[in-house]
Amino acid sequence: MSNRPDTRKRLIGAARELFLEQGYAATGVAQILKKAGARSGSLYYFFPTKEDLLLAVLEDYRDLLWPLVIQPVFDRIDDPLERIFGVLDGYRQMLRMTKCTIGCPIGNLALELSGSHPQARKLIAQNFSGWTAAIEQCIVDAADRLPESADAYDLAQFVLTTMEGAVMLSRAYRKIDPFDTAVAQLREYFDLLVAQGTEWSRPRTPE
Amino acid sequence: MSNRPDTRKRLIGAARELFLEQGYAATGVAQILKKAGARSGSLYYFFPTKEDLLLAVLEDYRDLLWPLVIQPVFDRIDDPLERIFGVLDGYRQMLRMTKCTIGCPIGNLALELSGSHPQARKLIAQNFSGWTAAIEQCIVDAADRLPESADAYDLAQFVLTTMEGAVMLSRAYRKIDPFDTAVAQLREYFDLLVAQGTEWSRPRTPE
Numbered sequence: 001m002s003n004r005p006d007t008r009k010r011l012i013g014a015a016r017e018l019f020l021e022q023g024y025a026a027t028g029v030a031q032i033l034k035k036a037g038a039r040s041g042s043l044y045y046f047f048p049t050k051e052d053l054l055l056a057v058l059e060d061y062r063d064l065l066w067p068l069v070i071q072p073v074f075d076r077i078d079d080p081l082e083r084i085f086g087v088l089d090g091y092r093q094m095l096r097m098t099k100c101t102i103g104c105p106i107g108n109l110a111l112e113l114s115g116s117h118p119q120a121r122k123l124i125a126q127n128f129s130g131w132t133a134a135i136e137q138c139i140v141d142a143a144d145r146l147p148e149s150a151d152a153y154d155l156a157q158f159v160l161t162t163m164e165g166a167v168m169l170s171r172a173y174r175k176i177d178p179f180d181t182a183v184a185q186l187r188e189y190f191d192l193l194v195a196q197g198t199e200w201s202r203p204r205t206p207e
Numbered sequence: 208m209s210n211r212p213d214t215r216k217r218l219i220g221a222a223r224e225l226f227l228e229q230g231y232a233a234t235g236v237a238q239i240l241k242k243a244g245a246r247s248g249s250l251y252y253f254f255p256t257k258e259d260l261l262l263a264v265l266e267d268y269r270d271l272l273w274p275l276v277i278q279p280v281f282d283r284i285d286d287p288l289e290r291i292f293g294v295l296d297g298y299r300q301m302l303r304m305t306k307c308t309i310g311c312p313i314g315n316l317a318l319e320l321s322g323s324h325p326q327a328r329k330l331i332a333q334n335f336s337g338w339t340a341a342i343e344q345c346i347v348d349a350a351d352r353l354p355e356s357a358d359a360y361d362l363a364q365f366v367l368t369t370m371e372g373a374v375m376l377s378r379a380y381r382k383i384d385p386f387d388t389a390v391a392q393l394r395e396y397f398d399l400l401v402a403q404g405t406e407w408s409r410p411r412t413p414e
Contacts, residue, residue, distance in 0.1 A: 021322060021323075022322070022323055023230070023232055023319050023323075024232075025229075025230055025231075025232035025233035026232035026319075026323070101321070101322040102322065107318060107375060108318045108319070110375050110376075110378065110379040111314060111315045111318045111319070111375055111378065112230050112315070112318070112319055114308070114378040114379050114381070115228060115229070115308040115309070115378065116228075116229055116230075116233070121379060121381065124379045125379050125380050125381075128376060128379055128380070154388045154391070154392060155392065157376065157385055157388050157389070158369075158388065158389055158392035158393075160372070160376065161368075161369055161372035161373050161375075161376055161385065161388075161389040161392075162365075162368055162369065162372055163372070164371070164372040164375050164376070165367070165368035165369055165370070165371040165372030165373070165375070166368050166372070168314060168317050168318055168368075168371050168372075168375075169317075169335060169364065169367065169368055169371070171317065171318065171321040171322065172317040172321050172328060172331045172332050172335055173332050173335070174321070174328065174332075178364055178368065181361045181364050181365065181368075182364070182365055182368040184361070185361060185362065185365035185368075185396075186365075188396075189392075189395075189396040189399070192396070192399040192400070192403065193399070196399065
């Protein structure tokens with residue numbers, strides 16, 4: 001029984017991959033067991049229901065958001081606004097590596113399960129809130145370049161909106177173009193905000 | 208057999224509602240038959256596979272996009288940029304009416320099926336392209352108010368990106384706020400573009 005924590009991890013990892021590739025409802029117990037190399041006894045021991053396994057997958061995503069998604073970008077990039085586009089670029093890389101078949105795992109589960117799985121929905125919202133908080137911090141750090149009217153939380157949520165919509169379109173078209181278009185439009189929006197913020201704080205030219 | 212076309216329609220309608228409420232994979236044959244009040248013989252006669260029924264649902268959405276989603280807004284609103292926000296408001300109404308459980312039916316299917324169902328994916332992309340074309344027309348009609356550098360197709364695709372991301376977040380949070388935030392940010396972006404366009408085309412003030 002010494003490998004129990006390992007089995008639990010393997011089950012979560014297998015479920016994560018299968019949910020990502022084919023969705024939650026389409027994933028069967030047999031597939032999970034096969035991929036994890038586990039027996040049904042272990043599965044039911046750790047996860048009495050399929051939903052329990054789903055919740056563990058979502059908790060994992062939530063706990064790994066900073067170390068795996070955010071921190072590496074923040075370590076690499078100093079400029080707070082460029083950090084935002086660095087985070088977005090991580091999703092572009094995932095799309096590219098998978099030929100636009102896989103984008104944001106949370107987004108998939110959000111649309112499939114929000115209506116029918118209340119506990120999962122709450123964890124999905126927590127994942128979104130963690131992501132938004134990281135982007136909000138970037139915007140707060142760049143506040144001196146943005147117009148005073150710009151709300152950091154609203155802008156951060158708009159960045160998430162853009163990322164999720166862009167991943168969806170790139171998956172539907174099987175092309176990176178819609179993702180790139182959306183990020184370019186978002187950058188244009190930020191550029192206009194920065195231009196407005198700079199305009200406002202520029203000293204008046206002497207008469 | 209005189210009611211055959213009617214049975215086909217009822218099957219499509221039942222599948223459309225069930226896919227919308229619970230997703231494609233989670234919807235079983237028995238549920239579809241019960242909701243449509245049809246026998247399995249009719250189902251297999253019209254739709255030899257579940258995917259055939261899915262494709263019929265997606266063709267229906269595509270064919271009904273203009274008469275049901277776009278034209279009513281265009282009839283009601285004349286200003287081309289306000290037409291865009293009128294279309295977005297239709298999705299807001301759907302979210303409100305369903306307590307944020309149902310948003311855009313195409314978006315749901317896009318994330319669930321794009322990776323695994325190539326024919327469905329193509330029809331999903333066609334639905335997105337039809338939607339984008341309607342918004343692009345609005346932007347072309349408002350071209351004299353926008354900067355010359357603004358690309359109508361790219362902007363239209365960004366509107367779709369925003370709508371899909373916003374619907375996802377509102378469903379995940381079960382609140383209309385993320386949708387409203389995204390639309391407000393999109394409007395701010397359009398306002399900045401219009402300000403830039405107007406600035407550019409304004410006659411120089413006499414010295």
